[in-house]
Amino acid sequence: MSAYVLLEDGTRFDGEAAGALEGFGRDAESFASVAATGEVVFNTAMCGYQEAVSDPSYRGQIITFTYPLIGNYGVSGDHMESDSVHARAVIMREGIDREDSALAEGGWLTWLADGGIPAITGVDTRALVRHIRDQGAMRGGVFGGELSEDDAMDLVRAEPSMTGADLAKEVTPGEPVVLDPLNAGGGPRIAALDTGIKDSIVRNLRERGATVELHPCDTSAEALLARSPDAVFLANGPGDPAALDYIVETVRELIGQKPVWGICLGHQLLCRAVGLDTAKLRFGHRGANHPVKDLATGRIDITSQNHGFAVLGPGGERTIDTDEPVRWDTDFGAAELSQLNLYDRTVEGLVLKDVPASTVQYHPEAGPGPHDSLYLFDRFMETLAA
Amino acid sequence: MPRRDDISKVLIIGSGPIVIGQAAEFDYSGAQACKVLLEEGYEVVLVNSNPATIMTDPEFATATYIEPLLPASIARVIERERPDALLPTLGGGTALNLARQLTEDGTLERFGVELIGADYDAIRRAEDRELFRVTMKDAGLRVPRSVVVESIGEAERALPDIGLPAIVRPGFTMGGEGGGIARTEVEYRERVAEGLAASPIHQVLIDESVIGWGEFELEVMRDRNDNVVIVCSIENVDPMGVHTGDSVTVAPQQTLSDPRYQALRDQAITVIRAVGVETGGSNIQFAVHPNTGEIVVIEMNPRVSRSSALASKATGFPIAKIAARLAVGYTLDEIDNDITRVTPASFEPTIDYVVVKWPRFAFEKFPGADGSLSTHMQSVGEAMAIGRTFKQAFVKAMRSRELDVERTAFPDDLLAALETPSHDRYALLFEAIRQGATEEQICARTGIDPWFMAEIAALARGEDPEAGLQRCFKAVDTCAAEFEAATPYFYSGWERQARHEVDRGERPSVVILGSGPNRIGQGIEFDYCCVHAAMTVRESGRDAVMINCNPETVSTDYDTSDRLYFEPLTIEDVLAVIELERPEGVIVQFGGQTPLRLAQGLADAGVPLLGTPVESIHLAEDRPSFGGLLAEVDLKGPPYATAGSPEEALTAADGVGYPLLVRPSYVLGGRAMEICYSREGLADYLERHSNDSASVPNPSRTAEGGRPAGTIFLDRFLENAIEVDVDALCDGESVRIGAIMQHVEEAGVHSGDSACVIPAMSLGPEMIRQVETATERLALRLGVVGLINIQFAVHGDDELYVIEANPRASRTVPFVSKAVGVPLAKVACRLMLGERLADIELDIPAVPGHVSVKEAVLPFGRFPRADSLLGPEMKSTGEVMGVASDYPAAFGKAQAAAGAELPISGTVFISVTDGDKPTATQLAASLHDLGFEVLATGGTAQAIRRMGVPVERILKLSEGSPNVVERIESGGVDLVVNTPTGSGARADGYEIRRAAVARGIPCITTMSGASAAQRAIRARRSDPPEPIPLQELHGNRSAAGRSPAAAGRASE
């Protein structure tokens, strides 16, 4: 059954329906009902498709996989980054639905269908990606073949823009959750503002002996401090950090009170909390091969990335043209650039010099991606132990 | 850290002749490295014995030495050049082992030469399998259980622990040579015995088998700051047990989940750190248990390799180039990714297509060698294809192989047959599926992963991954389109709608058709010519467009041409590129038979061909019409006839007269050609070749000149004729001869297999003149524009016969170019582009001031059960060159370079046909005078004794024991001279030659070869001649040291 991708600028790519798009009723409503719209982004990793779609940071987005074959080793509970799929839809060159891999508990396409996730396969994904690369990430949708392009375009236009979108509230837990260490324990108690935290972040902390508390993202600073945690963790998550001032406020009150570490959205929130600016990237960083230089050690890590917004430099510039640890003056004293993206020289991490707080834009927990930066978790735990 | 300024002169060692397991990939890597180092302003000293390489072109180094790759000769070069550093990681196992030896014998220290790239300890930790195991264990990694043994006894004691099947690997041999799989106790003893014999240090490693586990390779790069990146992952479709070089492989890996892949990645990084490769690339091989995911480390190569070349072509990440920069001090983040130009080399390529590599085998050429695959590599080449999906890439790679024969008859029990991996296992697999076997059944027998099985089965069932889609050309860009690609490197994929990424620009372009996968008879020599064509086209101000599918080569380096299309060389695929390129013309003359076969089809499609017109090609290739043409220009060819059936052949034969040479019509490299001395012999040949109906000529590749397959050609065989090879240039009006080569072996030994010498040693001025005029007449009559190669046989004193004429660049063009110091292929290309010989200043010396000898390198060591006898069917995989001021010295060098260094003293064994006995006695006499013990069988011994030369008689194998074969095997013989008494697989001669090959003793099968050897032995006893670089031989004619980038678009 035919299906197509329609972008807000009218560009169309055809393919076949897969996942929840497949085998639906043939009337317009049901097409509309299973059509998915959202920001169309691309991910360049060559495996880890299940980790990607279950990563809450993809909330509200349609993932285009640049690697053509998706689904080769099926799906398995071990590969989930949260307890459900967050991507709105999946665009593939060739979706594969096999469960005979020793690792598979089920077939990928069947699993998407069961999860109600529309997908499209047979798409010239490279052409699509080149279009987004040149025109920038934009809204779009995945539609059943019979839905008219006009109806489809109306749905796309109805989709709110990613800029200014608060998606954290959609993925944050209703109640606090307390998770015990995965080893002997005796480690610190870490309170996380859960804006959509990935399981592998939680696992990496618990494996190092931490007790991890996941708090709704609108939890107040007092409430959080009342739990007397040893440290505060700012999680990854979806959407525009500029739309999350209520969390930024909370963070302002936490800085200096407790050691703070942030990853991805958490990094952006901390930066905004100390007075730095964030802006939307043309098409974001989503993949597993970006080189990031640690300016303290000179060491280069190959990193896992997934973000559409980035922190601006001291002069509000988008890129840092030196390999030096440039500084920002913030409301909390000096902030120093600690990590730099060697692909496009955007800010990848910084440390506050006068208060115990540091952040990285990329994903040291991998899931999916290289393990080069796992040592950041050890570093964090050491600062707490000391 | 930036470029090192404390070193200024770097020595690079090449990998020598093309052999199975070490092929053109090292020319690609080496050439890249030379280029980079020159660009960085270093002086480059290069040593390589292989003339058919781009890297040995004078402009690729400051000083280029064509010398044997032996410690002694390299030491002489070091002494003369005094380099500051030796970069040993670009010349395969050969260069690494030389670096090890030169360290151990103190040469490097004596002359203060620093090893860069990989140091001595790293080399040993990686190359010494025992040390490697220990290193891995210390690093906490798992390796297969294994023991090192030095006797059968030890091996038997180890058996209970290792268990069967077991993997036997001789110490210090290359490409798994001499090793294998032992499935039974009997095999176990055999393999160990063979292994011990094959190992120079009489040591074998016996491994626990992990046959059937998934086999994965990672290409890893490390810089001096300990930054490590994985360039590419490669998964073998054929699981463990089939050498990666013989396996169908895929990039990137397909079946591992992210956690499993990351585990491999983590281990690869641990391995390169543990082994301590300071900078550069390494290839690391793993076995992964399909269910448990358990990982064992198989080996690591601390250097560029066949796989690193594949990885470079598969991703666009130029490993060798970057390895060279890292070796001289740069770090990954200081080097640009020259595909994107905006990102650094410190990243991991991510690809948005699928790459499939297929091996190319040549078992049909080695009767007696069974076609089964094992842990030692047997393929002679490979083809790579890029597709949007696995299926697209897989079928494209299959069609890229250009098989000459296709299997049509199959065993009854296909599933049973599939249990032993064989060179045509996929043909069997396809057939099994067609006959209804289930995927599960086949997975169970082959261990092939169900994912691959499903994809392949779909193809076998007739799914066409291109059906209903449009071909579109997409770019290889290292980054899945995240950044704009600056380098025009394309492949065709099939999509709903053709959206081409090619920006052809305005400049006129010329398309050069490459030679496809290397195979016996068509190897690196032709790639060399194609690369020269590309350089010349670019110099002419046109865009050079390359089409080829061989990942090993320089021609498929994106730096070589203005646009590279990685495509199969079939008419459809080529026409698709041409439609897009709209070239000024297409060059079919440089890629061997492959493009020549396409010439007619291209012409029919109205494509302008540059150079020699297609009619002439046809005229020369179609033997009957060629016969007519010879008569016209009154030249003689041997009497011949063609026959449509065995019966016809027998009658026609009487007309032609015996002895005669028979061949089927679809020959390449003299395939299936044999000499028949009698009607019985002929009948027997026809008999044997009617039975290999199991393989029929591939329909797309039948007879030259489109004669129906099955046609039989009969030529009168000219006995004891001197064979002469000529390469000449022609612009249609005048002719310039590049060189006249005299073969050392007489006609009857394929030109590709016989040694030859420039200048011709024993042809009188009169005969030389005859050869020259014959060449002129033929070239002009054929209207050749470009190159022509003619093979003559000089029979008796003054009879000149034309054996064949190839209106194209020949195998000998690189050798001749280096011998006379004129780049023939470049000149030929200029002629094709319209220049006239008259306007090109060529100083081709009438008689060069030095003697150049080309010697062929044969793969018999890899096919222990095949006869090592030379004949009209070509069997060599590569060649070496020896240059010196006189013939014997040059011949000696060539022999040494070919791996059969002649002994200076010891025992010579002689056994020859009656016809050869007179010459043999002379030989025995002079060898005796040189102090050799002479050993001979009955008849020969008698003849020698009559000359009054002391000789020990020894029994033939058939005469009982103790016999000569035993003596050879026990190491009691240093040189074998054995001329064939007719063929017949298991004859004494066969056993003698097999034993000699097994022991690596020089084995000479022609009297002319023997007397040359005798002279060379005499020469070897005086001091070795001083090595002289090409640049001096040819009086710097070739702008030494100029960066070759200047010869085309600058590469950075």
Ligand SMILES: Nc1ncnc2c1ncn2[C@@H]1O[C@H](COP(=O)(O)OP(=O)(O)O)[C@@H](O)[C@H]1O
């Ligand atoms: N323990 C083993 N069990 C099964 N197959 C093996 C084992 N070790 C090696 N092999 C096979 O033999 C091939 C060659 O072994 P390798 O160590 O890579 O030698 P080489 O130096 O020739 O590459 C490998 O590609 C693999 O398929």
Ligand SMILES: Nc1ncnc2c1ncn2[C@@H]1O[C@H](COP(=O)(O)OP(=O)(O)O)[C@@H](O)[C@H]1O
């Ligand atoms: N009539 C002949 N008499 C003697 N030797 C011959 C004759 N024809 C061919 N040969 C030998 O066979 C070899 C291969 O024959 P050739 O016609 O060159 O086939 P190919 O096309 O494979 O080069 C030649 O190099 C030569 O040594």
Ligand SMILES: [Mg+2]
């Ligand atoms: Mg290997």
Ligand SMILES: [Mg+2]
């Ligand atoms: Mg020939």
